[in-house]
Structures are given as structure tokens and as C-alpha cells.
Amino acid sequence: MTVTQANERIQAIWFVVSQIPKGKVSSYGQVARMAGLPGLSRYVGYALKQLPEETEIPWFRVLNSQGRISFPTGSPAYLRQQSQLILDGVEVQQGKVNLKHFGWAP
DNA sequence: TCCTTGACGGAGA
DNA sequence: ATCTCCGCCAAGG
Secondary structure, eight states: OOHHHHHHHHHHHHHHHHTOOTTOOEEHHHHHHHTTOTTOHHHHHHHHHTSOTTOOSOGGGEEOTTSBOSSOTTSHHHHHHHHHHHHTTOOEETTEEOGGGOOOOO
């Protein structure tokens, strides 16, 4: 993995995430596949971690395969993501989102 | 190099 | 439905 290749991957991931429409959510695994990086779900988390605080990219629309927020329950990050989802009109109950918001395809 | 750490995912129990 | 355990794979020490 050269630095350039890593940057390309990160760009691809950010792009895919930027396409997730409001009111919909996706999973790390799905984003990885759509970015042409099957099996690199963990890398998606790494890529999102690189986003600047003020980013416009909807990182909060990415959940784990169980439809749960991948931050420790109650942590600042967890609460931020949860409130952002609610602002999107996404139903979050017991830390899990309603399946109807899942499965987005361009 | 070797070892540990994840914003993961899937199979079992 | 919940919780472990294990495989995965790039990064960072």
C-alpha cells in the first residue's frame, strides 16, 4: 500500500458516503463494496475517522451491519451520530435504526 | 519485522 | 434477541 493508493481508497470511500441520501443509511461493509473495496469494512471506519470535524460528508449515515451505531453507547461521538440521524428523520431506537432506512442503492 | 489496535462482519451458542 | 469468538487487513508503535 503506497500513500497514493491509500489516498485513492479514502477518496473512493468518501465519495460513496457523500452519495447516501438524507433519510437513508448504509453499512461499513456495503460502503466498502460500493467503493470497490470488498472486505475492507474496517478500512471504511478508518477513512471516516480521517474526515475533518466540519465536513459536509454524512459520515453519520454509516452504521454497522446490525443497524447499530459503532461507538460506545452514550459516548460523545455516539450521541452526535444519533442526533444527526434523528435530524435526518431516521428512527433510532435502542441504538438501532429501523431496517426500512437501510439498503440504499444508487 | 513483529505485535497491537480498530467507527467491521459473520458464525455459533 | 444478545453475546462471544474468530477472521480480516491496513496503520501505527
